[in-house]
Amino acid sequence: MLRMDPFLTETPTSVDEAVALLAAHQAAGRSTKVIAGGTDVVPNLKHGLFDPEVIVHIGRVPGLKGVVDDGGHLLIGALTTLHDLSVHPLVQQHASGLARAASLVAGPQLRRMGTLGGNLALDTRCLFYNQTYFWREALGFCLKKDGSLCHVVAGGKKCVAAASNDTATMLLCLDAEVVLQAPTGRRTMKLEDFYVANGIKNTVLEAVDLLVQVRVPKAASRRFEGYAKLRHRNAIDYPLLSVGLRVDVDGGVVSAMRCVVSALQARPHKLPCDAWIGRAFEHRQERQDVVDGLKQLAFAKCVPVKNLADDVVWRREMVRVLVQRAFDEAIGEAS
Amino acid sequence: MRPKKTVLLTLLVNGQRHEVAAPQHHTLCEVLRDKLRLTGTKQGCDKGDCGACTVLVGGQAVLSCLTLACAVDGPVTTIEGLGGRGTLDPVQDAFDKCGALQCGFCQPGMMISARGLLDENPTPTIDEIRNALSGNLCRCTGYTKILEAVLLAAAHGNDVDQSYNDMRRDRVAVSAFPDVPPGGGLLIIGQGKSQ
Structure with missing residues (x-):
């Protein structure tokens, strides 16, 4: 049995109480960790990757679940479970790619436990990090935890553990924003600015911050969305590679396009797609021309490293395949 | 510590x-x-x-x-x-009748997942069953009999004996159930064979 080291548990019943507790424990010099569904934090506690003195369980905070349409945005509570997100009619109608991405996270039990906020704040993953203490000690501790050496990039000074959150890939395509609550007040930021290229901690989330809401702008024109994920076991695994794609079409031409490739390194990789704005996107060949160009761009820009349990050459070859799959899904859903 | x-x-x-x-x-x-x-x-x-x-x-x-x-x-x-005093839940009954176990270690989790599914959706398609059980690993049986068992538990509104007798008599194929893709394998209930 993988036992956890003891910790104290706080169970706040409001957002204000939660951030006040986080601030008070931090001020007293106690390390904290926020937990909701527990599907990421608990295994990491069991592996000794996190070692908080206090766990703040926010699962009983009211008002952080559910999806609301405010006219221009979908407002999604951070405690909305991934299962609820995947089947919610508003999400399926206005952000079908997000619904699909949520439906592909882990297995059914984990989707009923795991939350959107937890998925966005998911710890990065690496072949040399997500292991037991015994395993990591036997090999030699790594840069991300307890050591100073990167086992992925020889001589590397920056952690390249992979961002493995499916919903982030798609939400970046949808220009989503996140709302963070701190003791000093609430702030909204682009999801793009939420992630940083540092595998040790790949978000700007501070220890006293609570992610409370995700804002997804609704489409102003016809939209195609697709998400494709590569993994060993389609029933449960984290991505070896993931691709999110969004194409907005207005008057028969591309008016906006986003493509994000993730599970490469610590920050989801957003591809520059402005070159396709204004390109015709009505007929089959026109669409295939767009995706063919996108596949070449993705292959050139996305170079997986040996941070996950599979061959990097194969993962790179699969970049093109996944872009095509995301595209096929986007077109298939919209047509 | x-x-x-x-x-x-x-x-x-x-x-x-x-x-x-x-x-x-x-x-x-x-x-x-x-x-x-x-x-x-x-x-x-x-x-x-x-x-x-x-x-x-x-x-x-x-x-x-x-x-x-x-x-x-x-x-x-x-x-x-899951069951009552001296009685089996239909899911347990169906697992028993189909022999949907070998070592039995995964079985409690499998049956709980199946019960959760049937409570929410009493008439699941075979794809819905596959999806609902996809978070439960079995290293022995190969899943075929487990799928049979959940189909059996669902087939007649939890009247497992009725379902089992019908299926044995008719050698009902999984393809008789709705939403099985065309050309899907023929699965003979009670014998765990696919053709």
Whole structure:
């Protein structure tokens, strides 16, 4: 049995109480960790990757679940479970790619436990990090935890553990924003600015911050969305590679396009797609021309490293395949 | 090692109220097995991969190895609570009739997931069953008989004997069930063969 080291548990019943507790424990010099569904934090506690003195369980905070349409945005509570997100009619109608991405996270039990906020704040993953203490000690501790050496990039000074959150890939395509609550007040930021290229901690989330809401702008024109994920076991695994794609079409031409490739390194990789704005996107060949160009761009820009349990050459070859799959899904859903 | 803080938890497990003292960092799986001696809930991988520890919390199938006991909100159903006194739940009956087990280790989790599915959706398609059980790993049976068993439990509104007799008599194929893709394999109920 993988036992956890003891910790104290706080169970706040409001957002204000939660951030006040986080601030008070931090001020007293106690390390904290926020937990909701527990599907990421608990295994990491069991592996000794996190070692908080206090766990703040926010699962009983009211008002952080559910999806609301405010006219221009979908407002999604951070405690909305991934299962609820995947089947919610508003999400399926206005952000079908997000619904699909949520439906592909882990297995059914984990989707009923795991939350959107937890998925966005998911710890990065690496072949040399997500292991037991015994395993990591036997090999030699790594840069991300307890050591100073990167086992992925020889001589590397920056952690390249992979961002493995499916919903982030798609939400970046949808220009989503996140709302963070701190003791000093609430702030909204682009999801793009939420992630940083540092595998040790790949978000700007501070220890006293609570992610409370995700804002997804609704489409102003016809939209195609697709998400494709590569993994060993389609029933449960984290991505070896993931691709999110969004194409907005207005008057028969591309008016906006986003493509994000993730599970490469610590920050989801957003591809520059402005070159396709204004390109015709009505007929089959026109669409295939767009995706063919996108596949070449993705292959050139996305170079997986040996941070996950599979061959990097194969993962790179699969970049093109996944872009095509995301595209096929986007077109298939919209047509 | 930091000091443990033990708290008194009130858990409603299989319809019975339990007051149990447990450290705050213990999982529901640890409390069920070590404190309440409900060892039907299996501790497998202990990190959310295998589904052997699946229980229903508030009617939803969740992993007890990743659920902090002090965070449990809602009634818990374990494999011990699935049937009544001296009677089997239709899911258990169907697993028995189909021989949907070998070593039996995954079976409590499988049956709890199946019960969670049937409570929510009494007439699932075979794809819905596959999806609902996709978080439960079995290293022995190959899943075919497990799918048969859930189909059997669902087929006649939980009248498993009726379903079983019909299927044995008619050698009903899975393709007779709705939403099986054209050309899907023929699965003979009761014999676990696909053709």
